[in-house]
Amino acid sequence: MSTARNPETLAWAYVSTVVQGPSRAVEQLIASRGVVDAAATMRTGDVPKAVWDRVSARAHLDTAAAGLDLMAAMDGRLVVPSDEEWPAWRFLGFERPDGALPTRDGGAPLALWVVGPAPVAPSTERAVAVVGTRAATSYGEHVTGEIAGDLAVDGWTVVSGGAYGIDGAAHRAALGVGGCTVAVLACGVDRAYPAGHERLLRRVSETGAVVSEYPPGTPPARYRFLSRNRLVAALCDGVVVVEAGWRSGARNTASWARALGRPVMAVPGPVTSASSTGCHRMIREGEARLVTGARDVVAEAGAVGAGVEDDDDRDALFGRDLDRLPQTPARVLDAFPASGARTVQQLSVDSGVPVSAVRSALVVLEIEGHAGRDETGWVRVDKVR
Structure with a gap:
């Protein structure tokens, strides 16, 4: 039950309750202010119009703690982006630009x-x-x-x-x-x-x-x-x-x-x-x-990237050019120094990306040949294109 009283967990539960589904505007608010502050401003309405239009009908709801208590009684849990079991790698595809997905606001879930x-x-x-x-x-x-x-x-x-x-x-x-x-x-x-x-x-x-x-x-x-x-x-x-x-x-x-x-x-x-x-x-x-x-x-x-129809489609998803990488891997790549190795934790601090998401981003960067590992940690690989 102690997890249910954690301020960050309560904030994620509140956001999930009032948003109910994906929202790029809410994602951006959380990325810029943190989930605890974002939840607090949603309650007061001190948020951008795009966010308020999405949450105003439910902003008054105060059922986050009750929802978490019910999950605990069911031996369930709320999984959020900072958790180890968050499938960040699976959700990278949602970072494609507007127009590349079936619906404009079809982003990754805020929580599970x-x-x-x-x-x-x-x-x-x-x-x-x-x-x-x-x-x-x-x-x-x-x-x-x-x-x-x-x-x-x-x-x-x-x-x-x-x-x-x-x-x-x-x-x-x-x-x-x-x-x-x-x-x-x-x-x-x-x-x-x-x-x-x-x-x-x-x-x-x-x-x-x-x-x-x-x-x-x-x-x-x-x-x-x-x-x-x-x-x-x-x-x-x-x-x-x-x-x-x-x-x-x-x-x-x-x-x-x-x-x-x-x-x-x-x-x-x-x-x-x-x-x-x-x-x-x-x-x-x-x-x-x-x-x-x-x-x-x-x-x-069975293979990574299998089923992508042609090279252009694969480029759009994984990015062979640096400016076509998804947002999170691109942020992690920018955190690499010109030389020397970095640990996952150091890359998380330098990029501002949660550790679990850094690990997933490094998989993409390694597959695409932008990063690799040695005995001291992760290093940037300069590719000749």
């Missing part, structure tokens, strides 16, 4: 409410999202079980949205083989939605994780499902769509995956099946690669 023993970052280090229609056929459920089960046996975490149909089949398949699965909800983690999956979500929370960016007590809503889809796409190495109608919400998840640089895959179905028209459309129009089993999925999702 989590129930379950699986730490978010490590458990999604090697993960595949399996999604599809709620009105799944026996064929779709069978294929989902085969793919998700085989992936889980091989050590992949299966990520999905906890819904009826394909989502539920994916979670059950992973649980059935003793694998790890993560359910991302469009409501508070204290609410079983759909109600018929209360037992399934409880099973997920016993060995994996049930995750939401919304505080306890938040009801499901259509726009929250669309926002939830971006997190499903972000927390994985690739998205597999198994059965999707012509206007399926799974295609929204797929569009987020492409925007974030994740490979998108689709399973073909019978040509007479309305449940597979969305998959066939994505394959035909080049939005997804055709897969028929876990081996195909691993071939697409």
Whole structure:
């Protein structure tokens, strides 16, 4: 219970409660003033108009402590960007410039409410999202079980949205083989939605994780499902769509995956099946690669950057030029001296970036050849372009 009284944790809980979803304006306010001061100014209204427009309807709410107490009673926790289990590497794709993402305010979550023993970052280090229609056929459920089960046996975490149909089949398949699965909800983690999956979500929370960016007590809503889809796409190495109608919400998840640089895959179905028209459309129009089993999925999702359509797309995500690096890696790179090594902690102090985010940024910089390690720490690598 002591964690619930920590001023910074209380501030994050308050911000998550009044914002309820992503907000670049709020992100910028927190980055410039710190979360405790940002929360205090939100309460009084002494914030930029863009922030006040977002929080004014809920700024009076004082449920942060109650929300944290409820999470503690559920053996849950609030995960924030300064925590070790924050999946900073997964969220780097949200730093792309306006216009590169499906929605203007589709940024990283401000915080994550989590129930379950699986730490978010490590458990999604090697993960595949399996999604599809709620009105799944026996064929779709069978294929989902085969793919998700085989992936889980091989050590992949299966990520999905906890819904009826394909989502539920994916979670059950992973649980059935003793694998790890993560359910991302469009409501508070204290609410079983759909109600018929209360037992399934409880099973997920016993060995994996049930995750939401919304505080306890938040009801499901259509726009929250669309926002939830971006997190499903972000927390994985690739998205597999198994059965999707012509206007399926799974295609929204797929569009987020492409925007974030994740490979998108689709399973073909019978040509007479309305449940597979969305998959066939994505394959035909080049939005997804055709897969028929876990081996195909691993071939697409197994390598960093796999599924990015061409070099220009890869450049836009990871940046081969210094001015095209995402914001956080660029800040960390600027903190390097012209010569000599730096520890992660020193880079955090010099860049003003939390330690967990510095570690994730260094992965990007090392992959792109801008930084490397020696016996004394991290050093800058000058690249000839």
